[in-house]
Each structure stands twice: as structure tokens, then as C-alpha cells.
Amino acid sequence: MILPERVRERARELAGDLPAYVYDLAGLDAHAAAVRPALADVEVYYAVKANPDAALLRTLAPHVDGFEVSSGGEAAHVRAVLPGARLAFGGPGKTDAELAVPVHRVHVESPGELRRLLATGRPADVLLRVNLDVSVDGASLAMGGGATPFGMDPGGVAECLELLRRQKQVRWHGFHAHLASGLDAPELLRLAGAVLDFARGHGAREVNVGGGMAVPYRRPDERFDWDAYGKGLTALRSPGETLRVEPGRALTAYCGWYLTRVLDVKRVHGEVFAVVTGGTHHLRTPVAKGHDQPFAVLPTGEGPGAEDEPVTLVGQLCTPKDVLARRVVTTVRPGDVVVFGMAGAYAWTISHHDFLMHPKPGFHYLR
Numbered sequence: 001m002i003l004p005e006r007v008r009e010r011a012r013e014l015a016g017d018l019p020a021y022v023y024d025l026a027g028l029d030a031h032a033a034a035v036r037p038a039l040a041d042v043e044v045y046y047a048v049k050a051n052p053d054a055a056l057l058r059t060l061a062p063h064v065d066g067f068e069v070s071s072g073g074e075a076a077h078v079r080a081v082l083p084g085a086r087l088a089f090g091g092p093g094k095t096d097a098e099l100a101v102p103v104h105r106v107h108v109e110s111p112g113e114l115r116r117l118l119a120t121g122r123p124a125d126v127l128l129r130v131n132l133d134v135s136v137d138g139a140s141l142a143m144g145g146g147a148t149p150f151g152m153d154p155g156g157v158a159e160c161l162e163l164l165r166r167q168k169q170v171r172w173h174g175f176h177a178h179l180a181s182g183l184d185a186p187e188l189l190r191l192a193g194a195v196l197d198f199a200r201g202h203g204a205r206e207v208n209v210g211g212g213m214a215v216p217y218r219r220p221d222e223r224f225d226w227d228a229y230g231k232g233l234t235a236l237r238s239p240g241e242t243l244r245v246e247p248g249r250a251l252t253a254y255c256g257w258y259l260t261r262v263l264d265v266k267r268v269h270g271e272v273f274a275v276v277t278g279g280t281h282h283l284r285t286p287v288a289k290g291h292d293q294p295f296a297v298l299p300t301g302e303g304p305g306a307e308d309e310p311v312t313l314v315g316q317l318c319t320p321k322d323v324l325a326r327r328v329v330t331t332v333r334p335g336d337v338v339v340f341g342m343a344g345a346y347a348w349t350i351s352h353h354d355f356l357m358h359p360k361p362g363f364h365y366l367r
């Protein structure tokens, strides 16, 4: 894993004050600045649930057209950080209070939700979230392509269109789809083509084809092919159509680093364990996704440790599930700093912070 020099430098400075998250805002700015032109006329909304950190939102704001929020809490947070930002409100299980939040687009999840939205009597601009019966092979998470609680099948869409025809309060603009996560550009383009065909069949002029761009944790130096994806979407888009994507993970995963210090290196029944400060209550991503979190060791420690051999990196929690990386060949000593990469999305905010009541990590920003 390539560790940028500025992150390495900050890790050395923070060695006595770990665990900590370091967000590389300069790196995020450069990354987002490259994604934007690759997508040409396709609109980009950042999926806030990947990481709602205010500094990240401010860094992304000049490079995106809006933000996709999935709760009233996220909507209020983005409004407070970026008062003028355009919002799309998605997610299953919106309460009546959430349906009344004024936003640029509401992504309607079901006929029942649309009935409740209509019952509020408030004006709204909506896309219908569709779950098409298409194969999503190779996905790390599937939100569509079969029976799931997300969006609606063509029968549900027909029911919604009928409800919408009979009134003027709620304006229908088109369709939203977020069928799967962890797909490469050709596979996402295939799904986008299917969604666009469906949308055009219903006369829609606006289509949001969702997020889900692949972030391969086993190949930390690889990036999603935004150029190929942007070219493909541009070829799919007809003049006058609004086409939108809403990436989360692939925008912010790479700017986050979780830094810990090795407390102990021990051999138990022939296996080597390095126990670090913090753990999966700060960075739950490797447990949630079932991978080894990529890492680099800064040799700041001393004493007997492990030498170029398989080591399992565990945290401070009293559970065998507190594993950050399993049997990865490395050299590590007590006192070394371990820098975990790809910790900028679905990391801190999906973690169970209060389990065992260890101190929270510090948060630091590289500008």
C-alpha cells in the first residue's frame, strides 16, 4: 500500500497520541477534482452516509452537484454545514416528518411511501426508486436484482405512476436506481443501460443510476476507472436527459487513515498476534466487509516482535471478532505505529464506539 509522505509525516508526529483518524483533505480534493471532468455532463451527488464528516463535505462541495442523504439527521447536518446545497433524500423507512423535509428530490421507495407523501399535502419533486430484475453478479452488496426491501418492482412503479397522474402537488421527474455495490465500470454501465431503457419506456427525462463504484480493498493502489465510466455514461445519455450518479465509498474511502500503536506482540499456540490501541470499535470496515484492512507499519518501536511472518492484527476488545487483518506477512514490534488505509468511508460512523468504553480516537485533517 502506498503511504503518502504527508500521512507518514503526520503519523510520526502523532505517535504518542494514538489511536487517531487522519483525513487527507488535499488528497480528497485532488481525487474529486479528477472525477468531476471524467463524468462530463453527468451530475454527481455524494452519498453522505459513506462519511458525513463536515470537513469532507466542505472539500467535496465544489466538485459535486449535490448530496444524497438517507435520513432527517443527515439532511439537517448537510444543511448546517452547506446551507445552499442541493439534496436528494433516499432510503427505505422515511417517517412522515422526514417526508416533509424540503429537498431537491425525494426518492420514493414504495407506493405506501408515496401515499404518505401525498397525504402530507406538501409539494415535492420525486424520482421513483426502481429495483429491476437484472443480474448483479460480482457485487459486494446487492440492493436490487431480486426481492429486497429497496425500491419497487415494475408493478410498484405502475401503481405509483397511477397515483401521481391523479394530482398536481407532487411532481414526477423520473427514476432512481441503486442496484448493487462493488462493481467495476463495465458492469455498472450494463446496469445503467438497463435502468435507462426502463426509464425511457416510461417517458422519463431524469435518471439517477446510483452509486456502488468498486473499491477493491485487496488492491489498495487501484482506483475505479472513472474515465471509462464517464465515457460510457456520456455515450448512453441522450441530449436533454438529466443523468446523475451518487457515489459514496469510491469518493472518500482513500482519504481516510486510521492510525494505531502496537501494545503487544504475542505468540499463542504457534500464531503471532499484534495487539494495537483501538480496534474494530473505531474501524469496523474489515469485519463488516470480511477483508484484511490494508496497512503499513512505521518502525518506531523496539524489542522482540515478529519478523517477516504471518501476523494477525487485533484491537483492544474482548471478543475474537476484533480483527483488523488476519495472518498478513509483516514485521512488527511493540511501539510501532500501524497506519490502516482505505478508512475514509463506512469506517468511523459504522463502528460501535461505546463498546468497552475505550477513549475515542483523535481526528486530524491534512489541508
Ligand SMILES: *Cc1c(COP(=O)(O)O)cnc(C)c1O
Pocket (backbone or CB within 6 Å): 047, 049, 050, 068, 090, 091, 178, 181, 182, 210, 211, 212, 213, 246, 247, 248, 249, 250
Ligand atoms: C449507499 C448508497 C449509495 C452509495 O453507495 P456506494 O457503494 O458508497 O457508492 C448511493 N445510493 C444509495 C441509494 C445508497 O443507499
